[in-house]
Amino acid sequence: MDIGKPSPDVLLTSLREEEARAGRGRLKVFLGMCPGVGKTYAMLEQARRDKLAGVSVLVGVVETHGRAETEALLEGLDILPLQRIAYKGVNLSEMDLQGILDRRPEWVVVDELAHSNAPGCRHSKRWQDVLELLDAGIHVLTALNIQHIESRADTVRQIAGAPVRETVPDSLLDLADEIELVDITPQALRERLKDGKVYRGDGIAAASDNFFQESILNALREMALRFTAERVDRRLRTLRQSAVKSAVWRSGERLLVAVGPSPFSTQLVRWTCRLAASQGARWVAAHIETSAALGPQARGRLDANLALARQLGAEMVSTRGDDIPAALVRLALEHNATQIIVGKPRGNPVLDMLKGGNIVERLLRIGGNIDIYVVPSESSQKPSLRTQVKSLPLGNSHEYGTVLLSLALMTGVLILLPARYYLAAGLIYLLGVVLLSLRVGRWPVLLAGVASAFIWNYLFILPKFTFHISAPEDYVLFLAYFVVAVVTGQLTARIRLQASDEHNREARATALFKLTHTMATARSMDEAIFAALKQMDELFSARSALVFYEGEAKESRVHPSSTFLPDARELGVALWVCKNRRPAGRFTDTLSSVVGYWLPMVRDERCFGAVCVAVERTETLTFEQKDLLEAFARQLALVIDREYLRAAGERERVLAESERLHRTLLDCVSHELRTPLAVITGNLDHFDAAQDTRVQEALIEESRAAVRRLNRLVSNLLNQTRLESGTLKPRMDWCDPSDILNGALAHVGDLFKERPLHIELPDDLPPVRLDHALTEQSLVNLLMNAALHTPPGAPVSVGARVADGGGRLQFFVADQGPGISATDKTRIFEKFARGARAHAGGLGLGLSIAHGFMLAQGGEAFVADRPGGGTVFTLSFNLEKADTGE
Numbered sequence: 020m021d022i023g024k025p026s027p028d029v030l031l032t033s034l035r036e037e038e039a040r041a042g043r044g045r046l047k048v049f050l051g052m053c054p055g056v057g058k059t060y061a062m063l064e065q066a067r068r069d070k071l072a073g074v075s076v077l078v079g080v081v082e083t084h085g086r087a088e089t090e091a092l093l094e095g096l097d098i099l100p101l102q103r104i105a106y107k108g109v110n111l112s113e114m115d116l117q118g119i120l121d122r123r124p125e126w127v128v129v130d131e132l133a134h135s136n137a138p139g140c141r142h143s144k145r146w147q148d149v150l151e152l153l154d155a156g157i158h159v160l161t162a163l164n165i166q167h168i169e170s171r172a173d174t175v176r177q178i179a180g181a182p183v184r185e186t187v188p189d190s191l192l193d194l195a196d197e198i199e200l201v202d203i204t205p206q207a208l209r210e211r212l213k214d215g216k217v218y219r220g221d222g223i224a225a226a227s228d229n230f231f232q233e234s235i236l237n238a239l240r241e242m243a244l245r246f247t248a249e250r251v252d253r254r255l256r257t258l259r260q261s262a263v264k265s266a267v268w269r270s271g272e273r274l275l276v277a278v279g280p281s282p283f284s285t286q287l288v289r290w291t292c293r294l295a296a297s298q299g300a301r302w303v304a305a306h307i308e309t310s311a312a313l314g315p316q317a318r319g320r321l322d323a324n325l326a327l328a329r330q331l332g333a334e335m336v337s338t339r340g341d342d343i344p345a346a347l348v349r350l351a352l353e354h355n356a357t358q359i360i361v362g363k364p365r366g367n368p369v370l371d372m373l374k375g376g377n378i379v380e381r382l383l384r385i386g387g388n389i390d391i392y393v394v395p396s397e398s399s400q401k402p403s404l405r406t407q408v409k410s411l412p413l414g415n416s417h418e419y420g421t422v423l424l425s426l427a428l429m430t431g432v433l434i435l436l437p438a439r440y441y442l443a444a445g446l447i448y449l450l451g452v453v454l455l456s457l458r459v460g461r462w463p464v465l466l467a468g469v470a471s472a473f474i475w476n477y478l479f480i481l482p483k484f485t486f487h488i489s490a491p492e493d494y495v496l497f498l499a500y501f502v503v504a505v506v507t508g509q510l511t512a513r514i515r516l517q518a519s520d521e522h523n524r525e526a527r528a529t530a531l532f533k534l535t536h537t538m539a540t541a542r543s544m545d546e547a548i549f550a551a552l553k554q555m556d557e558l559f560s561a562r563s564a565l566v567f568y569e570g571e572a573k574e575s576r577v578h579p580s581s582t583f584l585p586d587a588r589e590l591g592v593a594l595w596v597c598k599n600r601r602p603a604g605r606f607t608d609t610l611s612s613v614v615g616y617w618l619p620m621v622r623d624e625r626c627f628g629a630v631c632v633a634v635e636r637t638e639t640l641t642f643e644q645k646d647l648l649e650a651f652a653r654q655l656a657l658v659i660d661r662e663y664l665r666a667a668g669e670r671e672r673v674l675a676e677s678e679r680l681h682r683t684l685l686d687c688v689s690h691e692l693r694t695p696l697a698v699i700t701g702n703l704d705h706f707d708a709a710q711d712t713r714v715q716e717a718l719i720e721e722s723r724a725a726v727r728r729l730n731r732l733v734s735n736l737l738n739q740t741r742l743e744s745g746t747l748k749p750r751m752d753w754c755d756p757s758d759i760l761n762g763a764l765a766h767v768g769d770l771f772k773e774r775p776l777h778i779e780l781p782d783d784l785p786p787v788r789l790d791h792a793l794t795e796q797s798l799v800n801l802l803m804n805a806a807l808h809t810p811p812g813a814p815v816s817v818g819a820r821v822a823d824g825g826g827r828l829q830f831f832v833a834d835q836g837p838g839i840s841a842t843d844k845t846r847i848f849e850k851f852a853r854g855a856r857a858h859a860g861g862l863g864l865g866l867s868i869a870h871g872f873m874l875a876q877g878g879e880a881f882v883a884d885r886p887g888g889g890t891v892f893t894l895s896f897n898l899e900k901a902d903t904g905e
Contacts, residue, residue, distance in 0.1 A: 044153040047197045048132070049162040050247060052239040053230070055217030056203045058162035059083070059130055063092035065160060066128050070096065077124035080114040080145075082131050086216060097124075104137045111137040116148045119157065126158045133167035133185040143671030146187045153194065163187060165243040178238045179230055188664060192250075200247040205236035252301075267355050267389055272300035275356035276328075277307065277347055280317035283362050284324040290394050291360045292331040303354050304328035306337040306642050307346045318639050325642060326608060330601075337642045341461070344381035351389050358390040418459035422467045425455055430474055441479035445500050448475050452504045456511035464511070468504035475500065527647055530558060534654055544662035549580040551655055552630075556582055559632050559644065564615065565655065566590065567628040568597040575628075583615060583633045592617050593629040600626055602649075606639050616640065618648055620656035627659045695725035724769065749790040749876045756784045756819045756828060759791060763798035764817070770806040771815065779818030787828045788899050789876050794830070797869035797880070801832040801892045804865055809836040809889075821898070828896050835889040844882055869894070 047065070049058040059081060070076045078098040083089040099119060101112040113136055119127050129152070134145040142148050149159050166175035172183040192198070203211075209231060211217055218226055252271065276291040278284050288304065295302040306325060329335055336354065340346040351359055364377035382391050429451050433444045448471040456464040476486055480493050488494045534554060541547035548565055555563040562583035567576045575590050585593065592610045596603050596617045603609040604617040615631035630652050634640065640648075702718040702725075757780055764778070798817075805815045816833040839847060848870035866880075869892075873880040879895040 043194075044156050045158040045196045046149070046153055046194055047158075047160050047199065048192065048195045049160070049199050049201050050165065050243060051162070051201045052165055052236065052243040053208070054164060055208055055211055056201050058164075058201045060089050060092065061199065061201050062128060062130070062160050062162050063089065063096070066096060066126065067092060069126055075125040076128070077119065077122055077126070078128045079119050080130055081128060096128075104139045106137050106139065113137050113140055114145065114148060116141055116151065119152060120155055123155075123157065126160060127152060129159055129161045132161045132163045133187050135185055143668065144185075144187075146191050147668065150191065165239055165246060168192065168246070171242060171246065174242065175239065179235050181230060188660075190660070190664075195250075198247055198250050200243060202240070202243070205233045205240060208236060209233065267352060267357050267387075272298050272358065273354065273356045274298075274300055274302035274358045274360060275305055275347065275351050275354065276302065276333075276360040277343070277362075278304045278321075278324050278328055279306065280321040280324070281362070282320060284320075285327060287360060287362055287394055288324060288328045288331065288333070292333070294360070294392075302333050303350070303356055304333035304335055305347060305350045306335075307343045308337060308339045308641060308643060309341045309343070321642070322606065322639070323608060335646065337646055339643065344378050344385060347382065348385050348387070348389065351386075356389070358392055359386065360392045360394060363393050363395040418463040419466065421459055422455055422463045422470075425451060426467065426470055426474065429471075430478065434478060438479075438481070438483070441475075441481075442496075444479045445475050445496070448472075449500065449504055449507070453507055453511055456507070465505060468501070468507075472497065472501040472504055527643070530554070530647065531650055531654075534651060538654055538658050541658075544658055545578075545580065547658045548578055548655065551651060551658075552578075552580050552582065555630075555632055555648075555651060558647070559634060559640075561632040561634040563630065563632050564589075565620075565628065565630045566593045567659075568594065568626065583631065585615065585631070589613050589615055589617075589631070593631070596629045597626050602645070604631065605634075606645075616645075616648070618652040620652050620659065622653070622656040622660040625660070627656055627663075630655055695729040698722065698725040747793075747871075747875050749793060751788055751790055751876070753786045753788050754791045754794075755786055756780075756830070759795050760798065760817065760819055760830065762791075762795045763802060766795075766799045767802045767806065770803060773811040774806065774809060775812075775814040777814055777816040777818075779816060779820070781820065784819055784821065784828070785898060787896050789878065789896055790872075793872040793876060794878075794894065797872045797894055798830055798832070800865035800869040801894070804892070805832050805834040805836070809834045822895070826898055828898050830894040831891055833885050833889060833891040835885070835887075838884060838888060839882060839890050847882055848880065866892075 049062045049065075051058040063081065066076045066078070076096065078093065078096050080101065081089075081093065081098075083093070099115055099122065102115040102118070104111045104113055114129065129145065129149055132146050132149065136143055136145060136148070140148075142151070149161060152159055165171055166179070166183050167186055169186045169188045172186050176182055208217075212226060212231055217231075274291055274295050276287055278288060291302055291304075294300075304325065306321070325335065334354075336350055338346050338350060347359055347361075350356070359382060361378055361382065364379055379391065379393055382389075429448060433447060436444060452464065452467050452471055455467045459467075473486070476488065476497055477484060480488055480497060482489060488497055534551060537550040537554070538547045541550060552563045552565060555561070564581035564583040564585050565578040566581075566585065567578065575593060577585065577590075589604075592604045592613050592615070595610060596619050600619045600621055601609070602616065602618045603611075604613050604615050605611055606616050615633045617629045617631040619629055620627045630648075632648065699722050702722045706715060706718050760778070760780060764776075802815075802817060809815060813835045815835075817831070819828065819830050821827070822829050848866050870880040873894055877897070879893075881893055881895070883891050883893070885891045
C-alpha cells in the first residue's frame, strides 16, 4: 500500500476548488477582535506597499473615524469618490461599485465588510459588493471584526451582552486567500480608547465600562486567535492533501486514535480526549474497516465507540484495508497528525507473527517522524486464544470450500498424467493458486498454496505417495514452488484487496462528485433536493426523506420529494436531531426503535432540518456509509443555506425597491397635493382684493378645477388601496352602455375644452352586465389620460361598439398623441408605471386602477397603436343574454 498517495476524494476536492478559483479575484481579510485594533491602518499600509511595487490600487471606501494617523496613509493613494444616495431627505455616501468595475484596478480597498448599504444601492450588503468584485476578477483588501462573522455572532452577543446586527456569512471567508490577524493586547487597546484613538467625546467612558471591559476583550481576542488558527490549519491541510506525503509537518500537535470494535477502544478514546485537552490540540478518530465480518455484538461496540468519539469532539475519518498499521500511517499523513495513539498489544506472539508483527512494531517501522503512544489496558486480563484467532481476517467458509473443491478437481484431472509430466502438474497447480487468489481472501489463498505444494509432492514428485524427495533438484524445485505459490497468492490477494479499496473510494468520490455537480447545476433548491434524495435512494437501496425545521416556530415540514413519509414518531426523532445536532434513529443508541436513520443538516452552526434513509435490509450501515450520508447532509445544508442567502438577498432587494417606490409615492403625492392647495390658497388670498366680478368668477372656477384635481388624487389612492386589500366587491347589474359613456363624459368635460372630442355611440347597442360605477370610473381614467398626454387641438375619439361577432362589448378611447413604446406597453397597467414620453405630473395610478376594475368584473383592458399615430385603450366585456322573464 502506498501510504503517501493522495486519495481520490482529496484530489477531486482539490480539482473542484482550483476550478472555482480560476478567474476569480483574490481576497485578503484583515481580522481584528474589535474596533480600534488597527485593521484599517494595516490595510492601508498594505495598499501603499502594493502601489510602491507598481500595482494598480484603488481605494473604494475607507472609514477613518477621524483618526489622523489613518487619514495620513490615504495621501498619495487613488481614491474613488463615493456615490451620493438620497434617503428620507438625507444624502448618504456609499461605495461606487459600478465606478470600481468601470475602472478595473488590480486591487481595491473596501473597508468595513459587514456594512449595510443604503436603500437604492445595487446590493443590500457590502460583502455582496465584494463578491461581485471578486467574480469580476478584481482583488480586494477588506477589514472585519470577529463579532461580525455569522457563526460567531451569537457567542459574542452572549459574552458582551450586545446584539450584533450586521454579519458576514462564513462562506465568504471560505473564499479568502489570506486572513491576516491584526492583534493588540487588551491593555494596549484600553489605553488607545482612553487617548481618544478609538472613539471620541462621551462615548469613551461608556465603551470602557461596557464592550471594552478587559474580560470581554480577552474573550474576543481568544476567539479571533482561534478563528485564524483554524483557517491556517485548514489551509495547511489543503496544501498537504494535493501532494504525495512522506512525513508530517510539525507545525502544531494533532492526535490520531485508532477506534475499533474492541471494548478497550472506549478507554483509548477517552484517554486521547484528555491528552488533546491537556495539549490544546485537535484530535482525529480513525476507523479501519477490514475484510473481516463483524458480528452484531462487535458492530454495536464499534458504533458506540465511534459515537463516543464524535460526542467528545473528535474529527471522524475512515478507510478500508486489512493492513491496519499502514492505513493508520496513511491517515496520519493525510491529516498531518503528529501522534498516533494505540493500545498495548496483548495478543499471542505466534498469531502476531502470522500477521507480520504486532501493530506497535509495524507502526514503529513505517511511522517515520510520527510519535507513537502505546496505552496499556486498565484490565490485566488477556483475550483468549480463540478470541484472537477470531480477530484474524480468516475469510468465510465458502471461500475455503472453493479452495478445497478446486484443488480436488485439479488433482482428479492431473492424476491421469504420466509420471514424467510432474513438472507440468506443478505449473498447473501454481496457475490454480493464482486464479484462486483473484476470487478468495488472503488466508484461503495461503491454504491453497501450502496444500497444493504438499499435494504435488505427495502425488507427483518421486517417490510417489510419500513426503520424501529423493533427487536434490526436485527438492530445490519443491521449495521454489512452495515459496512462489505462497508469495504469488498473497501478493495477488493483496493487489485484489487494494483494487477493491480503490474501487470503493472511487465509488464514493464519484457519488460525491455527482452530488456536487447536481447541486451546482440545479436551477432551484427543490430540483437539487429531488436529485440528492433520488441519488440516496439508488446508493443505499432505501427510501429517503428531508424535513425542514423552523427553529423559532418549532414546526417540521416534509419536503415533497421525499420517498419515505415519516409518521409522528419519525418526526419526533427529526425534531430531536435538529435540536441536538446529532444523528439518531435506527443504527444508533438514541431513539433506535424507528425505521429511519436521521442526520442533521448543519451549516455554520445553523441547523436547517434533518435528512434520513430508511433501509429495508436488516444489516447495519457501515461507518463508511454513514460518513457518506453525512457528506450528503452537509451538501444539502449548503444548498439550503445558499437558497436562504439568495432569498434574503431577494427580500433585501424587494425591500429596497419598496422603499424606493415609497419615496417616489411620497414625493409625487406631496407634489400633487401642494399644487392644487397652492392654487386654492392663492385664489382665496386674491379673492377679497379682486373688485372685478369676472376676475372673482375666474378665481372660483380655477379653485373648483383644483378641488376636482385634489378629489381625483384622493379617489385614486383610495381605489388603489381597495384593489390591493381585496375589499373591492363589484355590483353586477344590467346597464345601458350609452349611460355609462355619457356619465364619464360629464366628469371630464372641462378637460376637453381645447381638444375636439368625437363620440361614436351606435343606437342599437345591447345592454351589458357590469358594475356601472367601476366601469364609468375606468372610462374617466382613460379620458383623463388621453387629455393629459395629447397636445392641445389634437382630436380624441371615444365610444362603444360590439366586437368579436357580437360576443363582446367594447368601450374605447383613441388619441393622436405621441404613442407608447413597445417596452412601456408591457408595464403600462402596473402601479406607478409611467411611459418614457409621459408629461410631468400624476402618480401613474389611473391606468392601473382602470385595469384592476376591469379584472374585478371579469373584463379586460388592453392598449394598441392607433393607425396613423396615437394610442387606443379598450375596455372589453362579454355580452350575456338578458333575462326578460318570459
